[in-house]
Amino acid sequence: MYFNPSGHSPHLGFIMQINTITTQPYSDQNPGTSGLRKKVRVFQEKGYLENFVQSIFDSLDETAGKTLVLGGDGRYFNRQAIQTIIKMAAANGFSELIIGQGGLLSTPAASHIIRKCEAYGGLILSASHNPGGPDDDFGIKYNVGNGGPAPEKYTNAFYQRSLTIDSYRIAEMGDVDLDTIGSTQIDRLKITIIDPVSDYAELMQSIFDFNLLKQSIGSGYITLRFDAMHAITGPYAKRILVDMLGAPEESVINATPLEDFGGHHPDPNLAHAHELAELMFGPHAPIFGAASDGDGDRNMITGSQIFVTPSDSLAIMAANARLIPAYAKGLSGVARSMPTSQAVDRVAAAYKLPCFETPTGWKFFGNLLDAGKITLCGEESFGTGSDHVREKDGLWAVLFWLNLIARKRQPVADIVHEHWQKFGRDIYSRHDYEAVETEIANGIVEHLRNQLPTLPGQTFGEFTVKFADEFSYADPVDDSVSKNQGIRVGFTDGSRIVFRLSGTGTVGATLRIYLEKFEADPAKHDQDAQEALAELIKLAEQFCEVKKRTGRTAPNVIT
Ligand code: G6P
Ligand code: ZN
Numbered sequence: 001m002y003f004n005p006s007g008h009s010p011h012l013g014f015i016m017q018i019n020t021i022t023t024q025p026y027s028d029q030n031p032g033t034s035g036l037r038k039k040v041r042v043f044q045e046k047g048y049l050e051n052f053v054q055s056i057f058d059s060l061d062e063t064a065g066k067t068l069v070l071g072g073d074g075r076y077f078n079r080q081a082i083q084t085i086i087k088m089a090a091a092n093g094f095s096e097l098i099i100g101q102g103g104l105l106s107t108p109a110a111s112h113i114i115r116k117c118e119a120y121g122g123l124i125l126s127a128s129h130n131p132g133g134p135d136d137d138f139g140i141k142y143n144v145g146n147g148g149p150a151p152e153k154y155t156n157a158f159y160q161r162s163l164t165i166d167s168y169r170i171a172e173m174g175d176v177d178l179d180t181i182g183s184t185q186i187d188r189l190k191i192t193i194i195d196p197v198s199d200y201a202e203l204m205q206s207i208f209d210f211n212l213l214k215q216s217i218g219s220g221y222i223t224l225r226f227d228a229m230h231a232i233t234g235p236y237a238k239r240i241l242v243d244m245l246g247a248p249e250e251s252v253i254n255a256t257p258l259e260d261f262g263g264h265h266p267d268p269n270l271a272h273a274h275e276l277a278e279l280m281f282g283p284h285a286p287i288f289g290a291a292s293d294g295d296g297d298r299n300m301i302t303g304s305q306i307f308v309t310p311s312d313s314l315a316i317m318a319a320n321a322r323l324i325p326a327y328a329k330g331l332s333g334v335a336r337s338m339p340t341s342q343a344v345d346r347v348a349a350a351y352k353l354p355c356f357e358t359p360t361g362w363k364f365f366g367n368l369l370d371a372g373k374i375t376l377c378g379e380e381s382f383g384t385g386s387d388h389v390r391e392k393d394g395l396w397a398v399l400f401w402l403n404l405i406a407r408k409r410q411p412v413a414d415i416v417h418e419h420w421q422k423f424g425r426d427i428y429s430r431h432d433y434e435a436v437e438t439e440i441a442n443g444i445v446e447h448l449r450n451q452l453p454t455l456p457g458q459t460f461g462e463f464t465v466k467f468a469d470e471f472s473y474a475d476p477v478d479d480s481v482s483k484n485q486g487i488r489v490g491f492t493d494g495s496r497i498v499f500r501l502s503g504t505g506t507v508g509a510t511l512r513i514y515l516e517k518f519e520a521d522p523a524k525h526d527q528d529a530q531e532a533l534a535e536l537i538k539l540a541e542q543f544c545e546v547k548k549r550t551g552r553t554a555p556n557v558i559t
Contacts, residue, residue: 303412
């Protein structure tokens, strides 16, 4: 450890001591789909967190005199990491830190604060829907000045820097009180602790019809249950749904954020939000049920006896956006990630809206949103959002649906069925094979790649291959090209099978198989997705051989 002999950092003029600590680079600090995610124990290794944070700071054009937003989803190691980052931010010359009280900020709220305060950027500490606790996951992601996740040119730079880093800077100062709202000045650094909820709640109020929602909830027409999964959205949902909109206290369950999310996966799907799922498919289901994830950017939408796939949810939002005050003038365009079903494309075609297909990862929507090319966007991975922030937004989606139900005076199942009648149904499912040995997973991808030239024109049962390729995206705003974004096999009837390796896992590789089949006939809209997709599921195995190569008999998760 190298101790700065001068004891001061002269160019910053700090009175506090800035130490420059020598360090060894780590070779695995390559951010994935959404930031760097590793086991907590990895982040606790000597210099691991510090190296990555310094790599970020070194890669930014400037840090001196800039404002940084800081907060996380409250998982284990959140508070310690924040204290370290505060000291490093001080040593790197930032002039202001805006931090959520208790070190908490949901991802969409952090995005909003960055935009509202015109901060230079933000660090969000979260591993999203991955489990938390001393033996589980932690993560860190950098968001740029538009409030959105750092684009690839940044994340590549962070990684490159991390490979050669040999020192980091840290100020010698005591821990900061994260729990008291207000500002303190420490030398040249101003630290402001803010209420993590109020700015976000105000933003929601500016988008949705809160009066109508209050009436619909107050009159008992809308009954609801929101599962915060012991993660960040608890305080947000309580404030907005209960305090502001008057929903009964018990409408928000698992509302206290816990460092280990109560030992569960804070992942809003039918498997992990099972308490909610049981209620919604039981005899006492409320009209609306929803859940969000660890850091509050994902959403799962359900109604009494019905689950709305994220792909359908996006399409239904797009089709009905004019019913929501903030979108009453219509949408400029829509976008979905490549593996997301084509349901929203049908809406876009009907309403003559531009529709974009991007790679998986919210960062790819940023340019389109900034350029005003799209207003709404979403992904099959339980993410939907709009131009109000630059992240996907769980509670925003919940309020969108509540506003829709209130305006249409229809239960969720009716809204969904009406939509299918009008546009047809894109029957959809995703099968995940988790923690596959990296070599086997790479072998599967190679095997798929090799088949691509020969597949077009071949017929398999009722399906004839129209195209087979590896998805590559050219950003229409900055012309950057992202290659190898998943393997697509498209059929002449519009059905698709997509294969991708997840970029968010922390153990081995996760193979995702996305399946979709278009059904125009309303008499067949009520089919079970797994049954309707059975032929495609078989075909997917024939193409990728995941079961054969891993010896597994079934996917770990089906959504
Ligand atoms: C995160 C990202 C999303 C992405 C999802 C799944 O939530 O923010 O944009 O769709 O992870 O990514 P993966 O690479 O695991 O399929
Ligand atoms: Zn998340």
